[in-house]
Every structure is written in structure tokens, then in C-alpha cells.
Amino acid sequence: VLRFETFSSTVEPEFWAGLAHHKLHSAQLDTKRTTIRGEFVGGRRHAVRGNGQTGPLQKVAVPARLRVKQDAWTIAENDTQKQQQQQQQPGVLVGVDGYLHNTNTVEEFKRYDKGELLRSVGAEVLDAIRSGKATQKPELLWPFLLLTFADLKKYLFHHWFAFPAVTADPPDxxxxxxxxxxxxxxxxxxxxxxxxxxxxxxxxxxxxxxxxxxxxxxxxxxxxxxxxxxxxxxxxxxxxxxxxxxxxxxxxxxxxxxxxxxxxxxxxxxxxxxxxxxxxxxxxxxxxxxxxxxxxxxxxxxxxxxxxxxxxxxxxxxxxxxVSGWERDATQRLAPRTVDLSSTMDPERLATSALDLNLQLMRWRLAPEIDLARIAGTRALLVGAGTLGAYVARALLAWGVRKITFVDNGRVSFSNPPRQPLYEFADSVDGGKPKAEAAASSMRRIFPRVDAHGVQLSVPMPGHGVAAAEVEGTRAAAAQLEKLVVEHDVVFLLTDSRESRWLPTMLGALHRKLVLCVALGFDSFVAMRHGIVSDHDSNTGGPGTVERLGCYFCNDVVAPTDSLADRTLDQQCTVTRPGIAPIASGIAVELLATTLQHPLGGLAPAPVGGDAADGGNEGVFGAPAHQVRGYLTGFRQHAIVGQASSLCTACSPRVIEAYRQHGFDFLLRAGAANVPANYSYLETLTGLAELHRQTDRMLEDIEWSEDE
Ligand SMILES: [Zn+2]
CATH class of the missing domain: 3.40.140.100 (Ubiquitin-like modifier-activating enzyme ATG7 C-terminal domain)
Structure with a gap:
């Protein structure tokens, strides 16, 4: 009996991309068969020496294949291209037309009457023989069949090839x-x-x-x-x-x-x-x-x-x-095959690997020591989803940070989209979308694999009285904010008021999180990291500094040294020169990246004096500055250092301890003064009020970070 060696199908990955394109752009839900071009590739037998090059020569067979490529559709429609395909390797490559049946569901794929499909194509072959067409054009003897279901959501390609052969019984x-x-x-x-x-x-x-x-x-x-x-x-x-x-x-x-x-x-x-x-x-x-x-x-x-x-x-x-001819799978069963191309074709994955590659290039070319995972794995909480929040989020995303949560209580206004790059005009109509969620969904549109969330939340503020009816809502907001701080590694303070920075500063100090703060003046900015409260930070004594870097509110007491400062920098300003927000946001994110690449992380000391110029020699990017202040006037920028104050209304041990003991009641008292930005209770608690009354004595007690 004459036996035959069957074909194995070989599908180039680009063919599946072609199939996806074919389905999306021309076939859509049409399941009529379409003609595609394939080519027979001869099998080969190679002589291979077994037993580690000492054994006898053995012939190893590479089976005959039918190969389909990305151009399967275009070549099928073009006789000139068919001839060119053939002439590339005359006599070696044999091009043939085949029929693609692409189903719309996996059920349709499974239920398809495969016996009938094979018989019908076999009958066509027989007709071509009897009519003499196959004598003129022998290619008609060998149409192949391809039954597919393309799951374009998961990039799974279920498929089954057949090489219809009209069989003889009794056999030749x-x-x-x-x-x-x-x-x-x-x-x-x-x-x-x-x-x-x-x-x-x-x-x-x-x-x-x-x-x-x-x-x-x-x-x-x-x-x-x-x-x-x-x-x-x-x-x-x-x-x-x-x-x-x-x-x-x-x-x-x-x-x-x-x-x-x-x-x-x-x-x-x-x-x-x-x-x-x-x-x-x-x-x-x-x-x-x-x-x-x-x-x-x-x-x-x-x-x-x-x-x-x-x-x-x-x-x-x-x-x-x-007729026979359905291809057997790798285990020699008559069964379809599935190709999983999610890792190579899913555009979201492609975007992810493209971003990763971009970051890896930095490692390969410029900073071999950089620990990208340390940055990318950082969970970032952004308090404020305005101009600063938008720019900080974009820069974090570019660093590969995946977990980004926005906190904001506002809605997108008509003035926002031009300045705040996460919003579009459509976000601002009909009263405006809630900013936090609009920012998060914008981030997901930019990069679908980002884990971005928006939390609509009014940050409780000291100095703002809390009406009796609002107590429970404020209590819930405070609890939610604390939970968010706990769940993230770094907290960015990006709101446009001092008061709204107070609670997240205090919570960041309490939970020993890395806190970065950006504040803008009309044409100036400060971007700073708060010192992390270390275990031995128990200096609860009288006025003075403690041995760690200060927070945004420490600046109230221990003014950072900046001999060139010609105005009050901490003033909150919503009217700013448009370029200042992206500059300050970029510096804040780079301050984070530099801090995370330092062996001591958030506990890293800031460079002082001469070290400040070259950033020190520890860490991949050198020592992270404490505060960076910049001015558009004269285009000056300085890295400066300010120590934490034991009188600080936000991060001093007394405040932390009071919150630890009294929790929300302490917050209520802090807000009870009902005089905006007064902080009288906090100032009394920390001794700051006393300090203000004894300015002369205070000045003697404070250690300035640099010589005045
Ligand atoms: Zn402080």
C-alpha cells in the first residue's frame, strides 16, 4: 500500500496580525471563505552525529510544511505577485491557494461541520480534474483549508489546517x-x-x-x-x-x-x-x-x-x-491548535514593554546601577489633581510608576484643560467631571496598564471650622485619607492651599511615608521632600530643631537659608506663570527618583555646602536635595536645607503624639478655631504661639541650617 507523508502547518506570527487586520477591516462578521496564499516548503533531512559528535551519522527529518505569512491575503489577489513568489526559488517553493474560514465565536469554530467542509473542497478538486482545469493549472490539485477563530480580545488564535486529499479505496x-x-x-x-x-x-x-x-x-x-x-x-x-x-x-x-x-x-x-x-x-x-x-x-x-x-x-x-486531510496536532490527535500571541500582539502589552524598554535604555546606556523596579514599584498618592497633579502624574508614569491615586474634591472647570494636561474640554462641560476620577481615567487612556484611581475627597483643614452637621463627613474623610496614606509609599502634596497640606503632612509623618511637596509662587516654586521621622526622633523638648529634614510647615519656624530669596516663597499662588508648574513638578518627581536610588531612601541626608554642587557621591543620582527653590526672574535655582522643628505644627512629635492619642478629636480641635490659616490651637500646642511672643529668644534658640 502506498503511504504518504503529510504536511505540517507553519504559521508565521505576522500571519495572525494579518488575520486580525483582515477581520477588523475587511471581513468583520462575514464568515464567507476567503482565498489566501500559502507555500509548500520541502522537508529536509539533515545528517546529525549522535552521542556528542562521536556516534554514527543519523538523518534527522524536518517535515514538509505548508507556510502562510502576513502577505497571504495580498498575494492571493495578485497573479504577478504569485509569479514573483514562485520565481524567488524556482522549483523549490510551490505556492498554492487555500481557503480561509474565519468564524466569529469559539462555539461556531467548534461546531463547524469539518467533514462537510473537507468533502466540498475535495469535490472541487475532483471537478477541476474532470474539467481539465487542473491539467492546465495543477495548483488546483492542492487547495488547503484553514478554519480559524480569532479571539482578538485575548489574542488567541484557534485554528485547524486541512490538506484535502481525495483518497483511493482500494488504495494505490x-x-x-x-x-x-x-x-x-x-x-x-x-x-x-x-x-x-x-x-x-x-x-x-x-x-x-x-x-x-x-x-x-x-x-x-x-x-x-x-x-x-x-x-x-x-x-x-x-x-x-x-x-x-x-x-x-x-x-x-x-x-x-x-x-x-x-x-x-x-x-x-x-x-x-x-x-x-x-x-x-x-x-x-x-x-x-x-x-x-x-x-x-x-x-x-x-x-x-x-x-x-x-x-x-x-x-x-x-x-x-x-477526502481526508485534517492536520493532527503536536500529540498526533485530530484536533485544532491554539496560538497565544497576547505577549507579542496585545497593544497594551506592547505599550508596556515599549515603556520598559525606554527605561531600560537609561540603565544600559547611562546609569547601569539604577534600580528601576524601586521606582516603578512605588505607590504614589497625589493630593491635588490640578496643574501640579497632572504634571507630576505624567512624570511618574514616564518613570514606570504604575500605582497612582488622585485625591481631589473639585470638578474640572473651563479654565483647567489648557493648563492641566490630563483634562480636555469635554471634561469641563455640564458642570465639569469630578477631577480625581477624570484624572485617573485620563491616565488609563494614556497608558492602559496604569493602576490609576481617583478619590473624590475634601481634605479636612485646620483653621476651617467644622459645622456640627459636617462632623461625621469630615471624620470619614480624615479616616479615608489616613487609609490612603497607609496604602501608598509616597505622598505628593500638590494642592493650592497651605491648609489642605497640613493633614496629609501630619499623616505622612505619623506613618513615616516619603512626602514630597510642591508649592508655586507667581514666578517661583519650591519642591521639597519631608524628612522621615526616624525611630529615635523623640525630641519633644523645648523650641529647637530635631535631627531630620524639615517639612513644609517646619519652614514656618525654621526658615530655610536662602540669601538670594527676595520674596516669600511659600505664598500660595494660583496665578502663576504657566511654565512654572511643569518645572516644579518635574523637579519634584526627579527628587523622588533620586531619593529612591539612594541607599538610605527617604532617610538620606541632604547635601550641604560644597556637596550640594555635585549632589554628593552616594546613590545612583547622588544625594537628594532637601528643597529646591527656583525663580524665573534671573532663572535661578538653589538646593537648600532646613532642619525639622520641634515646634512644627504638622510634623513635630507633640502634634504626632496628640493625634496618636486623640485621633479625630484632635483634628476637630485643630479646626475649632474657625479662623482661616490661624492655627492658633496648633500653635499653642506646639509652643509656636509662645514663640511668636518671644521672637528674640526664639532666634537665639534656633539652629539655622547655614550661617546667616
Ligand atoms: Zn514640620
Missing amino acids: TVTEVPVPISKFVARDTDLTQLLDEFAAFSIANADFCGTFVARYSPDAPEKRWYIGALTEWDEVCGSAHDGMAILGFVDPSSHATRPGWPLRNLLTWLRHQHPEVSQTRVLCFRDAALSQGKVSAAAQKCESIVLQVNVTPAVLLTAECR
Whole structure:
């Protein structure tokens, strides 16, 4: 019985991209079959030495393949391109059309009547044979089938190839073992002549697609081989010639003795087109590559074989059209396959890896020591989703930070979108969207893999009285803010009022979080990090500084040294020169990045004096500054240092301890004064009020960070 070596499908990943494009842009929900172009790629047998290069040479077979690529759709519609495809490797590549059936659901894919699909294509092949079309265009003998379901949400491609073969029952048989071509020919020169003739034929026939008829006349004086098209069968086999007629095909099989799958339908062609033939020689031509100018020494390398086949006459077939050909999967079961391309095709993943690559380039080229994961893994809480919040969020995103939470109680107003790059005009109509959530959803539009959330929340403020009806709401807001502070690693203070920074500053100090604060003047800014309260920070004594960097409110007491300052910097200003917010936000985020790359993190000391100039030598980016102050007037920028004050209304141990003991009641008292920005209770608590009354004494007690 004649057995055949089947095909394996090879799908280039770009083909699936092509299928996704085809479905989205042309087919959509249409499930009619479309023609695609594939190509047969011959199998190969390689000699491999086993046992660590000492064992005997063994032949390892790479199976014959049908390959489809991204251009499967375009080539199928263009005869010129088909010829070009063929001519790239004449005689080696055999291009064929196939039929794609793309289903819309996985159920449809599973339920598809695969038997009927195969039979119908087999019947088409038979029609093409009987009508003579296949004789003119033998490619019609080998349409392939591809049934698919493309899950474009998950980038899963379920697919099943079939190579429809009209089978003979009873089967065709071989009368003897296959003969290697080198033994079949009478002399070596006949072999080289065969290779030459084949090469000439395949190049001369632009439509050559793998079949031929050959006549071998070993006794002829010179030209012993003739190769022609299938249409020449009668001529070649006619009694006018001596020599033997041979049916030939480019055999993709890499099996030593079995011919490849295309022979099945070629024998069907012979059976129906030439019913008088009951026996034929078949040349399984496997040396097309050798004929490409490598004819010398070909004899030893030749893989072609010659079969003697007994053809079952059509009249004896038990069934006219039996078809087989669904591809088996990797475990040899008749089952579909699934390709998961989510890691290579999902645009969200592509965006993620593109961002990661961008950051990695920094590591590869400029800062090999940088710990990108330390930055990217930082969970950032942004109190304030206005101009500063928007710029800080963008810069954090560019650093790879994934977890970003906005806190804001406002709505997007008409004036916001031009200055605040997370909002658009549409966000500001109809009263405006809540800012925090609008900012978060904007971030997700910019980068879908960001874990951005918005929390609509009014930050409780000292000095703002709390009406009885609002107590519970304020209590809930304070609790929610504290929970948010606990759940994040870094807190950015980006609101436009002093009072709204107080509670998050205090909570950041209480929970020992890294706090970064940005404040703007009309044409000046300060960007600073708050010192983290360390375990031994128990200086609750009289007025003075404690050994850590100050917070935004410490500046009230211990004015940072800046001899060049010509105005009060901490003034809150919502009317600012537009360039100042992105500058200050960028510096704040870089201050964070520098701090996170320092071995001591948030406990890193700030460079002072000479160190300030070069940033010190510790940490990938040097020592992180404490405060950066900048002015557009004169374009000056300074890194300065201010120590924490034991009198600070926000971070001093007394305040922290009072909150620890009394919780929300303490906040109520802090807000009870009902005099905006007065802080009288806090000032009394911390001794600041006393301090104000004794200014002279205070000045003696305060250690300035730099010489005045
Ligand atoms: Zn402080």
C-alpha cells in the first residue's frame, strides 16, 4: 500500500496580525471563505552525529510544511505577485491557494461541520480534474483549508489546517521498494542532466507549480531526459518514443521512502484524466535546491526517489469522493491548535514593554546601577489633581510608576484643560467631571496598564471650622485619607492651599511615608521632600530643631537659608506663570527618583555646602536635595536645607503624639478655631504661639541650617 507523508502547518506570527487586520477591516462578521496564499516548503533531512559528535551519522527529518505569512491575503489577489513568489526559488517553493474560514465565536469554530467542509473542497478538486482545469493549472490539485477563530480580545488564535486529499479505496499500491534516483539512472551524468533539465523547466515556466511529466531515455545518445508540463502527458507517454514515461512532482516529503501529500491528488488526476494507465513510475523530486547551480557532487547528495505505482482504476473505487486531510496536532490527535500571541500582539502589552524598554535604555546606556523596579514599584498618592497633579502624574508614569491615586474634591472647570494636561474640554462641560476620577481615567487612556484611581475627597483643614452637621463627613474623610496614606509609599502634596497640606503632612509623618511637596509662587516654586521621622526622633523638648529634614510647615519656624530669596516663597499662588508648574513638578518627581536610588531612601541626608554642587557621591543620582527653590526672574535655582522643628505644627512629635492619642478629636480641635490659616490651637500646642511672643529668644534658640 502506498503511504504518504503529510504536511505540517507553519504559521508565521505576522500571519495572525494579518488575520486580525483582515477581520477588523475587511471581513468583520462575514464568515464567507476567503482565498489566501500559502507555500509548500520541502522537508529536509539533515545528517546529525549522535552521542556528542562521536556516534554514527543519523538523518534527522524536518517535515514538509505548508507556510502562510502576513502577505497571504495580498498575494492571493495578485497573479504577478504569485509569479514573483514562485520565481524567488524556482522549483523549490510551490505556492498554492487555500481557503480561509474565519468564524466569529469559539462555539461556531467548534461546531463547524469539518467533514462537510473537507468533502466540498475535495469535490472541487475532483471537478477541476474532470474539467481539465487542473491539467492546465495543477495548483488546483492542492487547495488547503484553514478554519480559524480569532479571539482578538485575548489574542488567541484557534485554528485547524486541512490538506484535502481525495483518497483511493482500494488504495494505490507500490510494486517494489522505492529506488533512489542515483540507482535509477544508468550513469551519474544522467543525474546531472536531470537536475539541469529540471532547473531549466522550472525557470522557463513562470506558472510552474511542482508537477511535471518526464521521459527518461537511457539509451539515447545525448539528451536522455525530457521534462514537460502535465498537458504533455499523451505526447510524452506516446508509443512514438522509446524510453520510460514518468509522472513527477516536487516532493516536499523528508521521509526516506514515503512520498509527500501532493502525490495523492496527482494520482487522482492520473486516475481520472488517463483511465488507461494502471501502472506508472513516479519521480518524487526532492533535489530542486541542488539544481540551483550545485549540480556537481549532486549524485551523492540526491534525495529523490522513484516509485513504481499501481493505480487503482476509477471504476473500481468504492466511493467516488472520499477526502481526508485534517492536520493532527503536536500529540498526533485530530484536533485544532491554539496560538497565544497576547505577549507579542496585545497593544497594551506592547505599550508596556515599549515603556520598559525606554527605561531600560537609561540603565544600559547611562546609569547601569539604577534600580528601576524601586521606582516603578512605588505607590504614589497625589493630593491635588490640578496643574501640579497632572504634571507630576505624567512624570511618574514616564518613570514606570504604575500605582497612582488622585485625591481631589473639585470638578474640572473651563479654565483647567489648557493648563492641566490630563483634562480636555469635554471634561469641563455640564458642570465639569469630578477631577480625581477624570484624572485617573485620563491616565488609563494614556497608558492602559496604569493602576490609576481617583478619590473624590475634601481634605479636612485646620483653621476651617467644622459645622456640627459636617462632623461625621469630615471624620470619614480624615479616616479615608489616613487609609490612603497607609496604602501608598509616597505622598505628593500638590494642592493650592497651605491648609489642605497640613493633614496629609501630619499623616505622612505619623506613618513615616516619603512626602514630597510642591508649592508655586507667581514666578517661583519650591519642591521639597519631608524628612522621615526616624525611630529615635523623640525630641519633644523645648523650641529647637530635631535631627531630620524639615517639612513644609517646619519652614514656618525654621526658615530655610536662602540669601538670594527676595520674596516669600511659600505664598500660595494660583496665578502663576504657566511654565512654572511643569518645572516644579518635574523637579519634584526627579527628587523622588533620586531619593529612591539612594541607599538610605527617604532617610538620606541632604547635601550641604560644597556637596550640594555635585549632589554628593552616594546613590545612583547622588544625594537628594532637601528643597529646591527656583525663580524665573534671573532663572535661578538653589538646593537648600532646613532642619525639622520641634515646634512644627504638622510634623513635630507633640502634634504626632496628640493625634496618636486623640485621633479625630484632635483634628476637630485643630479646626475649632474657625479662623482661616490661624492655627492658633496648633500653635499653642506646639509652643509656636509662645514663640511668636518671644521672637528674640526664639532666634537665639534656633539652629539655622547655614550661617546667616
Ligand atoms: Zn514640620
